Amino acid sequence: xxxxxxxxxxRGMQIPLRAGVKDVAREAGVSxxxxxxxxxxxxxxxxxxxxxxxxxxxxxGYVRNxxxxxxxxxxxxxxxxxVLDLLNPFFMEAADGMERRLAEDACIMALTSTHSDPEIESxxxxxxxxxxxxxxxxxxTDGAMKEVRKTVxxxxxxxxxxxxxxxxxxxxxxxxxxxxxxxAIEHLLGLGHTRIAFFNGPDRVRQARDRQAGVEQAVGLKAxxxxxxxxxxxxxxxxxxxxxxAEDGRLAAEVxxxxxxxxxxxxxxMQLPTxxxxxxxxxxxxxxQVLQDHRVRIPRDVSVVGFDDTEVASQLSTPLTTVRQPMxxxxxxxxxxLLSDSDEVIHRRxxxxxxxxxxxxxxxxxx
Amino acid sequence: xxxxxxxxxxRGMQIPLRAGVKDVAREAGVSxxxxxxxxxxxxxxxxxxxxxxxxxxxxxGYVRNxxxxxxxxxxxxxxxxxVLDLLNPFFMEAADGMERRLAEDACIMALTSTHSDPEIESxxxxxxxxxxxxxxxxxxTDGAMKEVRKTVxxxxxxxxxxxxxxxxxxxxxxxxxxxxxxxAIEHLLGLGHTRIAFFNGPDRVRQARDRQAGVEQAVGLKAxxxxxxxxxxxxxxxxxxxxxxAEDGRLAAEVxxxxxxxxxxxxxxMQLPTxxxxxxxxxxxxxxQVLQDHRVRIPRDVSVVGFDDTEVASQLSTPLTTVRQPMxxxxxxxxxxLLSDSDEVIHRRxxxxxxxxxxxxxxxxxx
DNA sequence: CTGAAAGCGCTTACAG
DNA sequence: CTGAAAGCGCTTACAG
Numbered sequence: 006x007x008x009x010x011x012x013x014x015x016r017g018m019q020i021p022l023r024a025g026v027k028d029v030a031r032e033a034g035v036s037x038x039x040x041x042x043x044x045x046x047x048x049x050x051x052x053x054x055x056x057x058x059x060x061x062x063x064x065x066g067y068v069r070n071x072x073x074x075x076x077x078x079x080x081x082x083x084x085x086x087x088v089l090d091l092l093n094p095f096f097m098e099a100a101d102g103m104e105r106r107l108a109e110d111a112c113i114m115a116l117t118s119t120h121s122d123p124e125i126e127s128x129x130x131x132x133x134x135x136x137x138x139x140x141x142x143x144x145x146t147d148g149a150m151k152e153v154r155k156t157v158x159x160x161x162x163x164x165x166x167x168x169x170x171x172x173x174x175x176x177x178x179x180x181x182x183x184x185x186x187x188x189a190i191e192h193l194l195g196l197g198h199t200r201i202a203f204f205n206g207p208d209r210v211r212q213a214r215d216r217q218a219g220v221e222q223a224v225g226l227k228a229x230x231x232x233x234x235x236x237x238x239x240x241x242x243x244x245x246x247x248x249x250x251a252e253d254g255r256l257a258a259e260v261x262x263x264x265x266x267x268x269x270x271x272x273x274x275m276q277l278p279t280x281x282x283x284x285x286x287x288x289x290x291x292x293x294q295v296l297q298d299h300r301v302r303i304p305r306d307v308s309v310v311g312f313d314d315t316e317v318a319s320q321l322s323t324p325l326t327t328v329r330q331p332m333x334x335x336x337x338x339x340x341x342x343l344l345s346d347s348d349e350v351i352h353r354r355x356x357x358x359x360x361x362x363x364x365x366x367x368x369x370x371x372x
Numbered sequence: 373x374x375x376x377x378x379x380x381x382x383r384g385m386q387i388p389l390r391a392g393v394k395d396v397a398r399e400a401g402v403s404x405x406x407x408x409x410x411x412x413x414x415x416x417x418x419x420x421x422x423x424x425x426x427x428x429x430x431x432x433g434y435v436r437n438x439x440x441x442x443x444x445x446x447x448x449x450x451x452x453x454x455v456l457d458l459l460n461p462f463f464m465e466a467a468d469g470m471e472r473r474l475a476e477d478a479c480i481m482a483l484t485s486t487h488s489d490p491e492i493e494s495x496x497x498x499x500x501x502x503x504x505x506x507x508x509x510x511x512x513t514d515g516a517m518k519e520v521r522k523t524v525x526x527x528x529x530x531x532x533x534x535x536x537x538x539x540x541x542x543x544x545x546x547x548x549x550x551x552x553x554x555x556a557i558e559h560l561l562g563l564g565h566t567r568i569a570f571f572n573g574p575d576r577v578r579q580a581r582d583r584q585a586g587v588e589q590a591v592g593l594k595a596x597x598x599x600x601x602x603x604x605x606x607x608x609x610x611x612x613x614x615x616x617x618a619e620d621g622r623l624a625a626e627v628x629x630x631x632x633x634x635x636x637x638x639x640x641x642m643q644l645p646t647x648x649x650x651x652x653x654x655x656x657x658x659x660x661q662v663l664q665d666h667r668v669r670i671p672r673d674v675s676v677v678g679f680d681d682t683e684v685a686s687q688l689s690t691p692l693t694t695v696r697q698p699m700x701x702x703x704x705x706x707x708x709x710l711l712s713d714s715d716e717v718i719h720r721r722x723x724x725x726x727x728x729x730x731x732x733x734x735x736x737x738x739x
Numbered sequence: 740c741t742g743a744a745a746g747c748g749c750t751t752a753c754a755g
Numbered sequence: 756c757t758g759a760a761a762g763c764g765c766t767t768a769c770a771g
Contacts, residue, residue: 023527025748036758041750051756068526071503072442073748076763081439082503083450083482091467092683097458104484113503115450116483117471136438136449136480159435160390251687294689297664316459320618322661392764403742408766418740440764443747 024065032061044069075137084112084343085133085141088166089121093249094315095285095332096144099166102336103142110344112139119146127152134161140343142166142336147211150175164343167335169215171352178339178353182212185328185357186219186282189310192326192359193280194223196367198308202242202278204257204288206249216284216312217243242278246288254283254291262299272299279368280308286318289325293364297322304366314360324362331355391432399428411436442504451479451710452500452508455533456488460616461682462652462699463511466533469703470509477711479506486513494519501528507710509533509703514578517542531710534702536582538719545706545720549579552695552724553586553649556677559693559726560647561590563734565675569609569645571624571655573616583651583679584610609645613655621650621658629666639666646735647675653685656692660731664689671733681727691729698722 030037035054042050043058050058061067075081084107088096104114115138119126123146130152133141140162145153153163153175165177193201203220206213224241244261246253258281265276283289289311296303303309303323311318314329338353393404400407402421409417410425417425428434442448451474455463471481482505486493490513497519500508507529512520520530520542532544560568570587573580591608611628613620625648632643650656656678663670670676670690678685681696705720 026750027748037749038751038758038760039756042757045750049756054757066526068502070443070748072439072448073763074750075439076437076443076747076765077749077751079763085480091464092461094459097464100458101485111499113452113482113499114484115480117481118468132478132480135435159433251684255687255689291687294687298689317618320622320658320661322622322665393766394764404765405742405744405767406740409741412766416740421741437764440747441766443749443763444765444767446747 024067025070026067028065029058029061029067032065033057081137081139082112083115083136083138084340085129085136085138086114086116086143087119087126087129087133087141088116088144089119089146091116091118093287094317095313095330098315098332099336099339102333102338103340104336105333106337106340106344112344119144121146123148123152130156130163134159140164142339142343144168145170147209162343162346164339166339167212169211169354172350174350176342176351178335178342178355180330180335180355180357182215182357183219183222185312185330186216187223188357188359189282189312189328190220190223192361192365193282193308193310196280196308196365198280198368199240200242200278200280200368201240202244202261202281203284204244204246204254204281204292205284206245206288207247208245210249213245213249213284220282246284249285249287251287251291251294254288255295256291257288258292258295262295262301272301274301274306274369277301277307280310280365282310284312286311286313286315286325286327289327289364290317290321293321293323293325303364306369308365308368310365318360319362321364323364326362326365327360329358329360331358391434392437393434395432396425396428396434399432400424448504448506449479450482450503450505451707452496452503452505453481453483453510454486454493454496454500454508455483455511456486456513458483458485460654461684462680462697465682465699466703466706469700469705470707471703472700473704473707473711479711486511488513490515490519497523497530501526507531509706509710511535512537514576529710529713531706533706534579536578536721539717541717543709543718545702545709545722547697547702547722547724549582549724550586550589552679552697553583554590555724555726556649556679556695557587557590559728559732560649560675560677563647563675563732565647565735566607567609567645567647567735568607569611569628569648570651571611571613571621571648571659572651573612573655574614575612577616580612580651587649613651616652616654618654618658618661621655622662623658624655625659625662629662629668639668641668641673641736644668644674647677647732649677649679651679653678653680653682653692653694656694656731657684657688660688660690660692670731673736675732675735677732685727686729688731690731693729693732694727696725696727698725 026037026040030040039054040058043055047055100116107114117129119129126146134156142164144166145168157163163175165175168177169179205217244257246257262272265272267273283292289309293309301307311325311327314327318325318327342351393407397404397407406421407425410422414422474481484496486496493513501523509531511533512535524530530542532542535544536546572584611624613624629639632639634640650659656676660676668674678692678694681694685692685694709718
């Protein structure tokens with residue numbers, strides 16, 4: 006393809022594959038500057054010229070070249086979103102919220118997964134930043150801040166999503182996980198439960214640590230009837246699972262039932278906790294399945310509480326009492342901060358909310 | 373900001389916010405052309421110059437401006453992906469496969485949802501195409517082809533995903549839904565089932581229509597013991613749900629149980645089908661929950677088969693027999709066709725596969 | 740092998 | 756209100 010030609014005079018004869026401002030200008034009999042003005046500040050152009058340009062645009066099917074625009078103005082319409090896992094409904098509901106906010110500013114969401122892997126995370130940050138995106142919404146893994154700061158130093162805006170870290174230099178959006186866990190436990194204590202099992206996620210995940218802190222706080226407070234000192238830890242049994250999945254929920258529940266099995270093979274319900282608080286709805290899903298398989302009734306024999314309020318929670322055969330995270334709102338807020346373009350560092354923390362359904366009730370009378 | 377200045381001589385004094393080829397060239401003592409050559413065809417540059425440029429790149433933290441590159445070369449690294457629903461695990465597992473393939477070509481996936489709405493679909497196509505993406509992977513709604521053709525005419529490559537339409541002018545990737553449904557029904561017939569219920573999705577969805585065709589074909593063939601003529605439709609009960617969700621699966625199952633309820637309030641198991649084929653795993657999830665609630669045992673009282681083999685299938689308390697779609701592979705293949713850049717129209721159809729687990733067994737003896 | 744120059748398609752001060 | 760011109764940062768034939 007010949008380059009460096011003097012002009013486009015010959016090209017005027019043929020219909021261009023993709024019309025540009027020049028073609029529109031020629032068609033409308035104005036200069037390219039006027040075409041651009043019609044596109045960007047139509048009120049500064051005379052009505053006649055405006056109309057001629059508009060009909061030329063229609064006639065030629067002109068579409069602005071976004072790369073040229075981005076190059077010239079320095080802004081890209083692309084926003085990168087990197088979450089831990091595309092298959093986790095929590096993130097996808099949040100992504101819906103982000104997309105809604107981004108659409109308002111005609112931005113496009115580029116959604117990718119880090120698979121909770123710090124190496125993939127670094128790579129994704131570099132690639133997205135290299136693409137010159139308008140900004141990045143990131144659910145960070147534990148040691149992400151170093152790479153995040155490099156990314157910011159490279160000139161790419163980053164907003165942290167679903168993290169409780171509140172660094173001085175990077176904005177974030179989060180839910181108060183500790184408080185959410187406290188709500189769940191207080192609900193159970195309020196119903197009269199005293200032997201509670203907490204099926205938590207792995208300790209290396211920040212959300213798990215925060216939720217546990219909330220659980221311990223609630224148990225300490227209520228059981229001891231005093232802010233300081235008092236504690237009745239024996240009432241609480243914390244089990245750490247390997248992941249926040251239904252599968253690991255099943256496993257943990259099976260171990261629990263096995264431990265309560267008597268010589269005659271039946272399960273001694275007195276050996277079971279009266280309530281189980283699961284660190285997310287997926288775990289609760291696995292747990293309820295195992296309990297049902299073994300004819301342990303929910304909530305009559307055991308109450309179950311989840312976390313997140315994803316779709317599955319209300320769809321379980323016994324609709325699940327759970328701690329609702331405002332996922333869509335969370336995503337919306339993160340995108341909103343990113344697009345605000347202000348250099349101010351903002352930390353938005355949302356309050357979780359207890360949703361009481363049918364999986365919780367006072368404990369069985371016998372004790 | 374002053375424009376139209378004569379050069380960048382003064383700028384040399386300060387560290388540029390973001391280094392460009394010019395800065396690298398100055399630092400390395402070569403021309404910008406050489407810098408570009410090092411970046412794009414390093415073997416055509418002398419080793420010394422190459423090293424000097426490379427270290428200048430490192431020193432200045434140079435990152436290529438993707439928009440300038442896209443503008444100049446005409447190719448964008450962005451690939452748009454528009455699926456029906458971000459919350460459907462089928463699409464998210466496929467998206468994982470797409471992402472893997474796209475990463476090989478250093479492309480970025482821009483994932484969005486059409487929410488199965490033709491208007492949103494048109495909008496998304498227009499916006500993505502307007503962004504000058506490298507191409508679009510689309511799960512089309514029924515009447516999508518008109519807008520798809522417009523998009524293609526605008527110069528944007530499109531590959532259809534999970535559609536059985538095989539237009540002459542647009543490539544596609546699909547699974548043989550009809551065959552999948554046939555596999556499921558043949559499995560049930562092979563076990564000796566004769567009274568089968570088919571819980572299908574809404575008729576307006578192409579997948580539902582194809583799966584029904586497969587079901588009818590299998591029933592007609594086997595039950596009639598003859599390819600032509602023979603048919604035993606009475607053995608098949610087709611129920612159309614409003615959506616492919618667990619919730620609608622529950623609803624349908626409850627209606628079915630209600631119809632089998634006797635005067636004394638108990639359920640007459642003889643009135644139930646001996647097997648239920650659900651048009652996807654989500655529906656099967658809802659159905660199994662309701663059956664369990666009513667103490668209808670799976671597979672002893674009723675066999676259940678799903679479709680997709682999403683994560684939930686193997687995690688149900690009675691692991692679900694289902695028709696596996698190779699979701700990741702499907703996504704990978706779609707991305708592969710898109711990136712091939714050939715103008716040849718390709719239609720890739722994948723074969724589904726029956727995965728037998730514990731939710732199916734021969735029918736209860738009594739009949 | 741290297742450098743100077745044109746140009747991708749757009750936007751924006753500036754002069755008229 | 757309109758037009759001519761510069762330039763965003765890159766790549767690529769072309770001449771040396």
